Amino acid sequence: MNEPPVFSLSNIVKIYESGDEKLRVLDGASITLQEGEIVALIAPSGTGKSTLLHIAGLLERPDAGQITIAGRDVTRLSDAERSALRQDEIGFVYQFHHLLAEFTALENVVLPQRIGRIPASIARKNAADLLAQFGLSHRQDHLPGRLSGGEKQRVAIARALANHPKIILADEPTGNLDGKTSDLVFDNLLEVVRKARATALIATHNEVLAQRMDRVIILRDGKLHAV
Numbered sequence: 001m002n003e004p005p006v007f008s009l010s011n012i013v014k015i016y017e018s019g020d021e022k023l024r025v026l027d028g029a030s031i032t033l034q035e036g037e038i039v040a041l042i043a044p045s046g047t048g049k050s051t052l053l054h055i056a057g058l059l060e061r062p063d064a065g066q067i068t069i070a071g072r073d074v075t076r077l078s079d080a081e082r083s084a085l086r087q088d089e090i091g092f093v094y095q096f097h098h099l100l101a102e103f104t105a106l107e108n109v110v111l112p113q114r115i116g117r118i119p120a121s122i123a124r125k126n127a128a129d130l131l132a133q134f135g136l137s138h139r140q141d142h143l144p145g146r147l148s149g150g151e152k153q154r155v156a157i158a159r160a161l162a163n164h165p166k167i168i169l170a171d172e173p174t175g176n177l178d179g180k181t182s183d184l185v186f187d188n189l190l191e192v193v194r195k196a197r198a199t200a201l202i203a204t205h206n207e208v209l210a211q212r213m214d215r216v217i218i219l220r221d222g223k224l225h226a227v
């Protein structure tokens with residue numbers, strides 16, 4: 001029997017209202033991600049990329065359409081069920097690292113696991129292993145303020161992977177870094193995501209980076225199109 005896709009959005013509609021105006025940001029956006037697929041999302045600014053990622057990450061609700069995770073319809077779950085799913089199944093990487101400044105690199109990667117009730121010793125070992133995969137063992141006890149931009153972003157990616165999510169959603173994860181650092185961090189991201197056999201949807205403006213993923217989709221007129 002075929003496994004259901006890890007993740008799917010079908011016919012997602014999202015309308016924002018401001019005054020009398022209705023803005024149909026998403027207008028039947030659909031995508032299906034199979035296990036282990038890494039998909040690039042190209043979206044010109046203002047076309048609804050953040051809205052799409054927020055809906056995919058169960059942070060925002062669509063006005064119509066369906067979201068499934070591992071074949072389960074999660075569109076109409078309660079807020080508590082959605083946040084439990086986010087905690088267990090979804091890892092987010094943002095353009096800015098959002099690390100907690102008063103915690104070390106290691107502690108930043110431990111924290112989401114502790115929220116998920118992983119015992120402290122296991123969480124610390126997991127975090128150290130992940131940071132090692134990002135070449136950051138020698139930086140694990142540093143506060144974010146003492147890390148370079150590329151290192152901070154690597155820690156943020158390690159944190160997103162800490163609970164072994166099946167789905168990674170990334171919003172221009174290297175968009176804030178210079179070209180060379182961006183390439184290196186991106187290599188690292190792809191390598192670790194592939195090793196974890198996670199499924200990823202990665203928004204980028206960089207078409208060269210996009211071509212390195214398994215396939216590329218573009219958000220246009222509120223719909224997702226294959227490139």
Ligand SMILES: Nc1ncnc2c1ncn2[C@@H]1O[C@H](COP(=O)(O)OP(=O)(O)OP(=O)(O)O)[C@@H](O)[C@H]1O
Pocket residue numbers: 016017018023025043044045046047048049050051052
């Ligand atoms: N809460 C909201 N209320 C009203 N309009 C909104 C709201 N959120 C977003 N929009 C509008 O919806 C459109 C898409 O917004 P979104 O943030 O998803 O775009 P984006 O593609 O992520 O842009 P960027 O790449 O510049 O961050 C924009 O025109 C924005 O002004």
